[in-house]
Amino acid sequence: MARAIMLQGTGSDVGKTVLVAGLCRAAKKRGLNVRPFKPQNMSNNAAVADIPGEDGGGEIGRGQWLQAVACGVAPSIHMNPVLLKPQSDVGSQVVVQGKVFGQAKARDYQAMKAHLMGAVLDSWEKLGQGADLVIVEGAGSPAEINLRPRDIANMGFATRANVPVVLVGDIDRGGVIASVAGTHLILPEEDRRMVVGYLINKFRGDVTLFDDGIEAINRFTGWPCFGVVPWLKAAALLPSEDSVILERLTAGEERALKVAVPMLGRIANFDDLDPLRAEPQVEVVFVPPGRRLPADAGLVVIPGSKSTIADLLTFRENGWDSDLAAHRRRGGHVVGICGGYQMLGRVVRDPHGIEGSVKEAEGLGLLDVETVMEPEKTVRNSTARSLHFDTPLEGYEIHLGATAGPDCMRPVAVLNDNNDGATSADGKVFGTYLHGLFGADTFRARFLESLGVKGAGVDYRGEVERALDDIAEQLETHLDIDAILTAAR
Known part of the structure; x- marks a missing residue:
């Protein structure tokens, strides 16, 4: 040994x-x-x-x-x-x-x-x-x-x-x-x-x-x-693991783009946001329960969740669904990752009771898709390519459930040779199962440029090293x- x-x-x-x-x-x-x-x-x-x-x-x-x-x-x-x-x-x-x-x-x-x-x-x-x-x-x-x-x-x-x-x-x-x-x-x-x-x-x-x-x-x-x-x-500058750090990420300095992230009760893989936090012109604000999503946010990211239906119900209890609807009326952008992607659809079903006793919940309705929880868990590293910006991506999948619907005809990426994700008709809302999406420097730079942020694209992995x-x-x-x-x- x-x-x-x-x-x-x-x-x-x-x-x-x-x-x-x-x-x-x-x-x-x-x-x-x-x-x-x-x-x-x-x-x-x-x-x-x-x-x-x-x-x-x-x-x-x-x-x-x-x-x-x-x-x-x-x-x-x-x-x-x-x-x-x-x-x-x-x-x-x-x-x-x-x-x-x-x-x-x-x-x-x-x-x-x-x-x-x-x-x-x-x-x-x-x-x-x-x-x-x-x-x-x-x-x-x-x-x-x-x-x-x-x-x-x-x-x-x-x-x-x-x-x-x-x-x-x-x-x-x-x-x-x-x-x-x-x-x-x-x-x-x-x-x-x-x-x-x-x-x-x-x-x-x-x-x-x-x-x-x-x-x-x-x-x-x-x-x-x-x-x-x-x-x-x-x-x-290192990826965060323990959720206790979220208490220190509820405010930041005002910058070119504010990104609001609702602090879900069972938030998972919130280090997906770390590459955005590393961008000098981007302010990422984690919004705790009891507070409203900031009206001046240009982007709302709904992160992963270990209990999608439970977090969806508390999302509504916090009034974040109304805040999100107002954000959309103002022309704001929304991204859902994994559990957040599932929440953006019309309904989430859990017929086998995998997550708990609640078998079905109405989604936020920003994407025309439905999710059904399945017993088999997808766990794999993935290579992908962004279809929105034609740039390489890499990351990983950890999720239960499969998502389908008309908006999946506008996928976000080709992931392991299969289409992944869904995009709204106006292109301002999309969801994906790919964790690590924002870790791709070229994709992140082009995505932020589409939101008005110029000169983004720090070498995030280099920053970690x-x-x-x-x-x-x-x-x-x-x-x-x-x-x-x-x-x-």
């Missing part, structure tokens, strides 16, 4: 995903064959990864896809063997080694974990073959000792796989000394022995000002500090990476 080190957090959203990506890129630059691994992830932002030995693809968390990019390797379903995709406040779809395993409520999922640990360890063994180093990302916090008996995401995995742990504390949210020292206090001795040190993340200003804080943590825990990481501005390089450089400066690699085993 490869040597390994694991980052666990004192809580959620402490920056583990970005830190793992940065460490992966730093290790790659040192000439190591490095891979990312996350035993269990919870996210509706998914990516398509290869299933070794099989045609087609499987689902992993978007964060592990980004970390694979940082490593310079193809994403594999073994990088994230268990993915939970929330469908309601109490239940999630469970994806195991890339494929849908079933549905589970939170309490039922706890009982399921004993079986899932086998899949986690199987993927762990397969992923490590041929690698020099595996950098593991935990989920949540090991301090959630009420979940410890059946844990597969943090210390439950670390102790079974004998992987040393670096604890990550987030100073930006406050209370970081108590978070690190408190974690040390409540961990059982078996788990505490796995921790080889800690690091502090998201420090604003002169990091030497925290020297006394490090001394205090060392006094309480005896753990060595691997460094204090400053606020990483380049992280804003440069951001990863910048983060790796920052980590080399502010962390003792030699010590972290020495601690790996």
Whole structure:
């Protein structure tokens, strides 16, 4: 097996995903064959990864896809063997080694974990073959000792796989000394022995000002500090995985084009909007429930959804259907991606109850199409070509259901040799199943030019690569990476 080190957090959203990506890129630059691994992830932002030995693809968390990019390797379903995709406040779809395993409520999922640990360890063994180093990302916090008996995401995995742990504390949210020292206090001795040190993340200003804080943590825990990481501005250029970031994307600077994105309750793959956010003349505003869609938006994008019918119903409850109708009367443009595409039609039917008890819902009626949910899930990477602008596209599909109707006679793209999507008669509304649509620089430039934005078309993938390089450089400066690699085993 490869040597390994694991980052666990004192809580959620402490920056583990970005830190793992940065460490992966730093290790790659040192000439190591490095891979990312996350035993269990919870996210509706998914990516398509290869299933070794099989045609087609499987689902992993978007964060592990980004970390694979940082490593310079193809994403594999073994990088994230268990993915939970929330469908309601109490239940999630469970994806195991890339494929849908079933549905589970939170309490039922706890009982399921004993079986899932086998899949986690199987993927762990397969992923490590041929690698020099595996950098593991935990989920949540090991301090959630009420979940410890059946844990597969943090210390439950670390102790079974004998992987040393670096604890990550987030100073930006406050209370970081108590978070690190408190974690040390409540961990059982078996788990505490796995921790080889800690690091502090998201420090604003002169990091030497925290020297006394490090001394205090060392006094309480005896753990060595691997460094204090400053606020990483380049992280804003990376694809987003965790929906908590949406709270910070509800406003922006006024620019040439405002793009409004309703923040659906089960929003999925909202990183589809990241390439638009990277354009200097485009302002992307995520609109939270209870707020109106801005009247000065030139474009409304309805993103993907893990529960199309449920999100369609809440779309109306928020009055966004009226806002969207007014937007259309003003001549505004609308794009729907995946679940958003399904919502734009006349009706969405779920005869098998795949998404829940509601079997049918009236759509928003902006496209003359209908969608029927089907048990077979489409999961694949795709090459495509835009029929609107005759430019190449690439992305991926993750969806249930098939969509058909008169507006499909005006498709959006040729996708894997088949027509995909639908366009309104006036050309101002279109929907597609292709995630990653806006990631194609030439397409994005021409599409935005059609909306009056001149000079668009930043090298988005290049921006991501440069951001990863910048983060790796920052980590080399502010962390003792030699010590972290020495601690790996």
